[in-house]
Amino acid sequence: MTRTADAIMDAAERRIRVGGYGGFSFREVAADIGVKSASVHYHFPTKDDLAAAVARRYTDRFTQAVANKIAAGTKVDVAWRDVFRRSLAEDGRMCLCGILGASAHGLSEQVAAEVRRFFRSGLEGLEAGGLGKEEALRFLAMLEGSMLVASVLGDQALFDAASAPAAAAAA
Amino acid sequence: MTRTADAIMDAAERRIRVGGYGGFSFREVAADIGVKSASVHYHFPTKDDLAAAVARRYTDRFTQAVANKIAAGTKVDVAWRDVFRRSLAEDGRMCLCGILGASAHGLSEQVAAEVRRFFRSGLEGLEAGGLGKEEALRFLAMLEGSMLVASVLGDQALFDAASAPAAAAAA
DNA sequence: GTCTATAATTTGATAGAC
DNA sequence: GTCTATCAAATTATAGAC
Numbered sequence: 001m002t003r004t005a006d007a008i009m010d011a012a013e014r015r016i017r018v019g020g021y022g023g024f025s026f027r028e029v030a031a032d033i034g035v036k037s038a039s040v041h042y043h044f045p046t047k048d049d050l051a052a053a054v055a056r057r058y059t060d061r062f063t064q065a066v067a068n069k070i071a072a073g074t075k076v077d078v079a080w081r082d083v084f085r086r087s088l089a090e091d092g093r094m095c096l097c098g099i100l101g102a103s104a105h106g107l108s109e110q111v112a113a114e115v116r117r118f119f120r121s122g123l124e125g126l127e128a129g130g131l132g133k134e135e136a137l138r139f140l141a142m143l144e145g146s147m148l149v150a151s152v153l154g155d156q157a158l159f160d161a162a163s164a165p166a167a168a169a170a171a
Numbered sequence: 172m173t174r175t176a177d178a179i180m181d182a183a184e185r186r187i188r189v190g191g192y193g194g195f196s197f198r199e200v201a202a203d204i205g206v207k208s209a210s211v212h213y214h215f216p217t218k219d220d221l222a223a224a225v226a227r228r229y230t231d232r233f234t235q236a237v238a239n240k241i242a243a244g245t246k247v248d249v250a251w252r253d254v255f256r257r258s259l260a261e262d263g264r265m266c267l268c269g270i271l272g273a274s275a276h277g278l279s280e281q282v283a284a285e286v287r288r289f290f291r292s293g294l295e296g297l298e299a300g301g302l303g304k305e306e307a308l309r310f311l312a313m314l315e316g317s318m319l320v321a322s323v324l325g326d327q328a329l330f331d332a333a334s335a336p337a338a339a340a341a342a
Numbered sequence: 343g344t345c346t347a348t349a350a351t352t353t354g355a356t357a358g359a360c
Numbered sequence: 361g362t363c364t365a366t367c368a369a370a371t372t373a374t375a376g377a378c
Contacts, residue, residue, distance in 0.1 A: 004343080004344090017276075018274065018276045018277045019192075019193060019274050019276075019277030020191050020192070020193060020273065020274035020277065021190075021191070021193065021194075022190060022191055022192065022193020022194050023192075023193050023274060023277045025370075025371065025372085026371085026372070026373085027370080027371080027372095035343095035344070035345090036344070036345060036346080037372085037373090038344070038345065038346080038347095038373090038374085039343070039344050039345075041372085041373065041374080042343065042344075043343090045373085046372080046373080047371095047372070047373095092276070093276055094273065098273060098319060099273045099274055101273075101319055101322065101323040102191065102265065102269060102270045102272075102273035102274075102319060102322075103189065103190050103191035103194060103270055103273070104322055104323045105188075105189045105190075105263070105264055105322070106189045106190030106191065106194045115323055116323060116324060119320060119323050119324055120324070134332050134333075137320065137329060137332055137333045138313070138317075138332075138333050140316070140320060141313060141316035141317040141319070141320045141333040141334075142309070142312060142313050142316055143316065144315075144316040144319050144320065145311070145312035145313055145314065145315040145316025145317070145319065146309075146312040146316070148269060148272055148273060148312070148315050148316065148319070149290060149308065149311060149312045149315065151272065151273075151275055151276070152272040152275045152286055152287060152290050153287060153290055153291070158308060161305050161308055161309075162305075162308045162309050162312040163312075175361080175362090196352075196353065196354080197353080197354065197355085198352080198353080198354095206361095206362070206363090207362070207363060207364080208353095208354085208355090209355090209356085209362070209363065209364085209365095210361070210362050210363075212354085212355065212356080213361065213362075214361090216355085217354080217355080218353095218354065218355095
């Protein structure tokens with residue numbers, strides 16, 4: 001069954017969003033969902049396997065959420081901002097791949113590749129939505145930076161203020 | 172003497188910029204500069220003490236570098252961008268407080284306070300230089316996000332592209 | 343698929359000699 | 361101020377019973 005594997009990824013994602021890659025352990029994740037660490041190793045042999053799986057699922061989930069909004073008629077840049085905004089509102093923490101990416105140079109290639117995938121697919125999606133290459137780059141950077149500042153200073157309104165005007169200016 | 176303490180902070184700063192707070196240990200830092208971990212504990216009793224000291228020194232050093240540029244006639248936003256840019260060019264890694272701030276929720280209050288200090292003093296400095304409150308916020312977010320994207324994708328030119336137009340638009 | 347048990351290593355931190 | 365030695369705990373990971 002994938003139910004346990006999903007629960008493991010849920011717990012790991014929560015922990016990574018608090019303390020980064022170095023901020024979670026197999027025992028903590030196992031305890032979070034009421035199993036033993038050996039069971040976590042059964043589903044994800046190594047820590048890198050788990051972190052990479054979490055990052056991959058995050059990217060897919062994020063991409064899908066954005067696609068749904070676009071299908072409903074939302075403009076691509078507004079869709080991206082909305083999805084980030086809702087995630088930030090839920091727990092006050094920033095993008096999972098932004099957190100992992102901040103210490104990208106200390107990650108294994110396996111995990112770093114998944115983080116790069118998130119950023120690359122983000123840029124591709126924004127360009128496919130009509131933004132210019134540099135415009136997409138600036139927009140994604142602005143969103144990540146806005147989440148970072150809002151997360152550090154603990155004020156979600158800062159994300160709104162930092163990202164709202166740029167969103168209006170784009171496209 | 173503060174010579175050893177400085178060397179310890181240098182090594183710790185390098186390590187944190189690679190792997191974040193969870194990515195360095197007393198033994199590694201000690202080995203980097205050729206002493207034993209007990210000596211590191213002599214200068215910085217706990218890991219939080221060391222990380223907080225590194226973040227504090229980083230903020231002071233950064234503020235000074237910006238102030239020097241402004242005194243030489245550079246506009247405040249250009250000065251900030253230049254200092255970040257040079258730091259990124261040196262080793263391809265982003266702002267120390269941006270890295271720590273990404274997992275701010277997992278830091279001790281002691282370290283988190285120093286990270287907040289960097290961002291707050293940044294906003295204050297940009298406002299003192301003539302930027303509006305929201306303008307300063309957007310500019311700082313844009314710089315941090317640009318460094319993040321450039322660092323993750325391993326291409327410094329992305330920082331230039333992402334931050335250049337906004338710098339021209341500001342002030 | 344989950345468990346107990348454990349190996350092997352690393353971690354933050356301290357005591358005390360020099 | 362730096363060292364040796366050490367502690368207690370946590371870490372990733374594996375072997376094997378159920």
